[in-house]
Amino acid sequence: MSTQAGATSGNGAGRGSGRRGRTAARTRKAAALLTAAAAAGAVTALPAGAAEAAPLPAYSFDPSAQRIAGAASSADAKPLAPGGTYRDTLKKDGKLYYRLDLDTSKNTYVSAVAVPKPGGTAAYGDGFRISVQDGSGIECGYQDVNFASGEYVRPLAAYARRIVHPDVSGCQEAGTYYAVVERESDAASTPDDWELELQHVTEPLLTKNGPDKLPESWPSGTPAPLAAEQKKRQGGNGFHDAVSLDKGEWRADIRPGQTLYWRVPVDWGQQLFTTAELGSSDAGDESVGNALALGLANPARGFVDLQTVSYSGDPARTALDPQRPVDHKNRSAYDTGTSGMRFAGWYYVTATLNPEIAEEYGDQPLPLILRVDVTGTKQSGPGYAGDPGIFQVTTDDREAAASGATGAEAAGDSTMAVVAAGGLGLGTVLLVGLGAWTLLARRAAR
Known part of the structure; x- marks a missing residue:
């Protein structure tokens, strides 16, 4: 100076x-x-008073993510290393290829978080598709996500997988594969580029493969409401700094257009139940459709569920659908929600407030109440042939959930400090x- x-x-x-x-x-x-x-x-x-006009917090990208340029052709694709996190940019109607060098000793999951610029508009069905393909262009696994019926943009997360299993016919050889991210946009949608956060994680195989048939009956009823003292726990701004929660009633404040992130440890044999409630406002009574979007992603950042609710100034509540207890066998299901509950670890809860709320009720935060319940007795894991990595719940994870540590803090990240x-x-x-x-x-x- x-x-x-x-x-x-x-x-x-x-x-x-x-x-x-x-x-x-x-x-x-x-x-x-x-x-x-x-x-x-x-x-x-x-x-x-000036805080009212302050811009929304930006999405919190992992600061350790490496910049990479996805290729327009598979022949030019650059590799994504296992355990790596990357940043890229996805243009409107863009299609990007990344190389994966895979063996037959692990399952592979590649996730993408697409982050549009705030304030953009989207048409019904706008979103992206992520897939893992072999050298012949055959898809080993894929997931499509979009903004549903909402006309506003928000971060979207999805994953694709390649599973090694004797009962699977394709994608079983060791060799070169490709992760492909393809954006789908309507002509009238905002043409801004989307920032991408990519992650490549692996899962050990089992020491012994067992039956994959799911039980016909499971506890699908919603548990009784928790009698817990409400505590303040503001959400983070991305997967990297998602704020840890355990069972209880949690209070946060959310601004129009903002997306908040939390994470909850869910072990083998356990179920996660989450309800979100927007508090009332005396600033108006106009109805806003899809005012609150409540989402769930699994430990590999795969889409599991999304629910929305309208708002007209009175309290409004929505809840994630009940899902089966976490079980390795869930991956045999065709249903996205059931298949997503395939491993133990941190499950991510997101809440987005429709930016149209600002037009009807002012650009002020609305009170948001999250009620989180984790039920079921912890069971032993499926018998991995190696270190489960992120696909487990540790003592440190439970302590982080009790204290409210963010993912960055729990990982020893010094950025916040x-x-x-x-x-x-x-x-x-x-x-x-x-x-x-x-x-x-x-x-x-x-």
Whole structure:
């Protein structure tokens, strides 16, 4: 930071003029310091009312993600390494190829989170498709996701898989495969590019394959409401900093157009039940369709469920569909929800508030209540032939859920600590600058 020290030499002819010159220089120096600090921390220096017009928080991408350029042809595709996270850009009607070098010792999951620019519009069916294909273009697995009936954009997540199993006929050889991400957009939809967050994870095979038939009966009833004290736990801005939850009633505030992320550990044999309720508002009574979108993604970021509810100023509630208990055998189901509950680990709950709410009720946060219940007795795993990695629930995971740690904090990510330290330092600089300005102004007056 420049302090312009060379301008304060004080070459006046008399003692009084020298003192005045030094005082003026100090004043200019303090003003420069304060101006620079205020420019760096404009958000922290805003008056309370200005927060209403502040932009929505951006999606929180994993800071460790590597930049990669998806290819227009499979022949030019760059590899996605197992365990890696990547960033790319997907244009309207774009189709991108990534290379996967796979053996026969693990199952493979490749996920994509598509992040449109806020404020865009979408037509019915707009979204993207992700697939894993072999060298002949045969799809090993795929998933399509879209904005459903909502006319506004929001982050979308989906995954594709390649499973190694003796009962599967295709995609069983070791070799080169491709992850393909293809965007589908209506001509009238916003043409902005979408940012992508890609992740490649693997799952060990079983030491012994058992029967895959699902039981015909399962506990599909919704459990009795929890009698729990409501606690504040604001959601994160992406999968990377999703805020951990355990069973209970949780309060957050959500702005129009905002998407919040939480994560809940669900072990083998357990079920997750989630309800979201928008609090009432006295700012109007106009009805807004698809006002709140409540979504669920599994530990590999695969789509599991999405429910919406309208809002007219009164309390509005929606709930995720009851799903089968987490079981390795669920992957044999054709139903997306059941198939998605295929492994233990962190399940991600998302909530998006329709930006149209701002037009009818003002750009103010609405209160949001999440009621989370995890039922069922923990069971032993399916017998993996290696380290389950993210497909398990550990003691540390349960402690993170109880404390509300974000995914970044639980992983030892230092980003949040740096931001916090920077915010504290900036606040100190502002206070010191204001004090120096006041002191020097008084000296100048004397």
